[in-house]
Amino acid sequence: MQDTHTYSLTLGWKGNNTSSYATYDRSYGILIPGKPELVATADPLFHGEPGKHNPEDLLVAALSGCHLLTYLALCARARINVVHYEDQASGDLTLTKDGGGYFQEVTLRPVVVVAEDHMVEKALRFHDEVHKYCFIARSVNFPVRHLAKVRSR
DSSP states (O other), X not given: XXXXXOOOOXXXXXXXXXXXXXXXXXXXXXXXXXXXXXXXXXXXGGTOOTTSBOHHHHHHHHHHHHHHHHHHHHHHHTTOOEEEEEEXXXXXXXXXXXXXXXXXXXXXXXXXXXXXGGGHHHHHHHHHHXXXXXXXXXXXXXXXXXXXXXXXX
């Protein structure tokens, strides 16, 4: 039996016209009920503002966040006490001659600290398990790799 959940938002463009590719405003707002507005734009490569989030950043962030939350759930259920988690994630976007592009892969680099030495080995193995359960990683058509490090306090 499938259990379906729907995620809805309203996206509104902040610009006023597209009379010129080089000059139109790329800013837009994302409204999700009950949450603060997220203001985003295009990547600076595509004339966006450097100080705002862009869809490519948000895709990498979604993959990193999903990995974190799934990993923490696996550890908590196995009574592995994670006391610190940090990820330096990156994604490789390839632009094509036809003006399009695609992500080749995303690499996650989580550094995890667990409470006790005996937890390290199993905590490291759980990074491999995450991809079975992470909704976002299971939904993309490119590899999501991880180069995890785990140590005890």
